[in-house]
Amino acid sequence: MSIFSDVPQAPPVAVFKLTADFREDSHPQKVNLGVGAYRTDDCQPWVLPVVKKVERLIVEDSSLNHEYLPILGLPEFRSASSKVALGEDSPAIKDNRVGGVQALGGTGALRIGAEFLRRWYNGVNNTATPVYVSAPTWENHNAVFADAGFKDIRPYHYWDAANRGLDLAGLLDDLEKAPEHSIFVLHACAHNPTGTDPNQEQWKKIAEVMKRRNLFVFFDSAYQGFASGSLEKDAWAIRYFVSEGFELLVAQSFSKNFGLYNERVGNLTVVAKDNDNLTRILSQMEKIVRTTWSNPPSQGARIVSKTLNSPELFDEWKSNVKTMADRVLLMRDQLKSKLQALGTPGTWDHITQQIGMFSFTGLNPKQVEFMIKEKHVYLMASGRINMCGITTKNIDYVAQSIHETVTSIQ
C-alpha cells in the first residue's frame, strides 16, 4: 500500500496543455494563439538584440562568478526595477521609502507579496482578509493567493461581455461594497486576458473609492512597455496611485518586456509610508524568501540590471520593446480590417481598442472548440487569443477561420 495511493490525478494547467496539443497537431496551417509569449513575424521566439549583447558581455566577463545573491536579490537590479515602475524622478524613491524584492518572475513576486500580506496585513496571520481578483483574471492569481493562505478570494466585476469593454459601474460598486481593508489585485496595464484597461479618468475614480474605503492596492505589472510601447504610459496607473499616497505592492515581471521568460526575472516593489516601515517590511520579506527559495537566480537579474543601468543599453532596450509592441498593434489593426472586409458578423472594434498581448475575441466555448478542432487554430476556452501568434503569413487564415466559425456556430 503506497502512502500516495490516494493522490488524485490533477487536471493539466490549461494554457500549457493547449500548447502540448498544438505541438502534436500535424495540420500544415495550424496556429497557436494560446500561451503568452512574443513571436516574430516568422512566428519564432525572439531573443532581444540587447539581451544577446548583454549576455555576451556577461560570458566574457571573467570577474563574474556564480556566488549566491543576497536573499532579496541583486541590489542594482532591485533599485533599477523599481525605478522603471515608479519613474526616474519618483518622489517616493527620493524619500527612501521604496524597496524591491527580486523574485522568480511575476509569479514569484505575487507569491512573496501574497505571503507577506497574509502574515502581516490587517492583523497578524489574518487569512480571512478578502482578496479580490478581476472577473476574469490570469488563471494563476487565484491559486497564488489561496496557496499563500487566504481563505476568501472573490471576483470583482471587470469585463462587460455584452459591450465588450470595462464594466466600470460594476467595478466601482464592488469597491464600495468590499469590506474595509480588502486586498484588490489590479492589472497595471494590458489586462490579462481581456486586453481592456481603465483609462486615466476611470483609474482616478477607482483610486478615489479605494482610498476612501481603505482598500489595499496590489498591482500586477507584467507588460510594462509591451502594451503601448511606452514605459511611462504603461506605468501611469501605478505612478498615479503612488502620488495619491497609497502604500502598495507591485509585482513586476520582465518575462515579456525583456523576453527573458525562462530566466524567471521579477521584482516585488514595495512602496511604504517611510523608510522605517520599509526596513521592517523588507526584513520580513527576507524570512519569507529564505524558506521559499533562499535567494534568487543570478543570470536574468544580471542581464536586466546591466541593461537598465546603462543609458545606451537602456535606450536600445526601449527600442526593442517598441518593436514588439508595434508588431502587436499592426496585427490588431490588420485583423480588424480583414474581419470587416470579410463582413464577419459582429463588431470588431474591440480588437484595436484592447491593448497588450491578448485579445478577448468574444468567441464562445463552442466556437472555440470549432476553431481548435476544425480549423486547427488554438486559443483559450475563454476566447482569449495571443496577438503575437498572428503573423502576416497566417493572418488571412486566422481571419478566415474566425469568419467561418462565427457564421457556422452560434
Add this chain to the structure above:
Amino acid sequence: MALLKSNKVILCLGNISPSLGVLSTRNSSWWGGVQMGPPDPILGVTEAFKRDTNPKKMNLGVGAYRDDQGKPFVLSCVRKAEAIIAAKQLDKEYLAIGGLGDFTKACAQLALGADNEVLKSGRNITVQTISGTGSLRIGANFLARFHGGPRDVYLPKPSWGNHTPIFRDAGMQLKAYRYYDPATCGFDFKGALDDISKIPEQSVILLHACAHNPTGVDPKPEQWKEISALVKKRNLLPFFDMAYQGFASGDIDRDAWAVRYFIEQGHNILLSQSFAKNMGLYGERVGGFTIVCTDAEEAKRVESQLKILIRPIYSNPPMNGARIASTILSTPDLRSLWLEEVHGMANRIIKMREQLVAGLKKEGSSHNWQHVIDQIGMFCFTGLKPEQVERLTKEFSVYMTKDGRISMAGISSGNVGYLAQGIHAVTK
C-alpha cells in the same frame, strides 16, 4: 535552534495587532505592527564579517567553497559548458513547470545510478527546483497536502538551520531524533536508534545523505543498514537531503550510497538534490526533487500534483543553471572534468582538516581534535562553546556560527596556522 526561537519571537510580538478600522492611509501606515525580523544567523555571519576591517579576518560562516587563495571557484567544466551553450544561441521560452527534461533525467541518474531499477521502470518523478531550498520546500508542501500520516517531520539534532522554518512554513511540525554526540564530537548511533524506534508510524524522517550539515558527522555503511532496517520496521517515510553529492568523499557514487541502499531496501523515498556546492552553481539555483513511487502510474499522478503546487510559487524554474548542469552531466569529457574538479574540492577540504589538526598539535593543544579529521564535507563541528566562539570572533576576527560550526572551505594553507592559533588560544 536559533531560527526556531526567532520565529517564536516574531509571532509573540506580532500579536499586538494594529487597531483596525481606525487607520487613515494619509497619516499612518498599514505596517505599524510589522516587527523587525532578526538577521539570518548563517547569512548574518557574512554581514558581520564584511564590516570587520582586520586584515587577518576569516569567514568560516556560510558554506560556499573557496580555493586555496580564498577566492570563489568557478569550475572549468562550468565555463566550458557556458561557452557551448552560448554558441547554441538558444531561445528563452518558458520551461515546463517541472523544468528542463534533460536536466531532470540527468539529475535523477546522478543520484540513483544510471542503471537503477527505479529509473528503468519510470516510477520516479523528478522535477527541477530552485536549488536545495526550493526542493525541500516543494517536498514539504507536497507532504502537507498529501501525506496521510502524522504532520511531524523528524530532523536529526542538530540539522541545517533552515530545515525547521521551511517545513514549518509549509505547514508541517518539527520533532527531532538524537544524532550528534557532543561528548565524542561524533555520531550518537545508540541515541539515534533509540529515538527512531519510538517515532510514530508513517512519520517523515529527514536524513542527510552525506556530509551532514552542520556537524560533518555521517553514519558508516553498517550503521546506515541498521537505520534502514529500523525505518522500515517503524514504517517511516524517509526524506533525504543530498546537498553535497561528490563533495563529501570526492566520489559521487560513494556519497550517494545511503540513498541507493535505502531504495534497494524498498523504501520509496523523497529526495532533495542541490548543485550549488558540487558544481559551484550557487547563485544559479539548480536543484531537483524526486519522489520514488510505487509505479509509473502513481508517478504520473504525483507529478500532476507537484505541478499544481509549483505553478503558484514561481510558475516554472530558471533555465540557465539547469542548462549548464545538464550539459556537464551529459557531455562525457565535461562530466569527467567535473568529477575531477569535485574530487579536487573535496581533497582540498580533507587537506585543510589535516593541516588544522597538525597546526593545533603544533600550538601545543592538549585536546583531542581527531573529530576534525573524522568529520566529512564542508563543515566541521569544532566542539567550541558559544563563549569560545565569541572570543574567537572578537579577538581573532574569525567568523563562524554560534554552534561552533566552521566552513572548512573558508580555510586556506595561508591562514590555517592563524586559525589554529586562535582556536588554541580560546580553548587552552
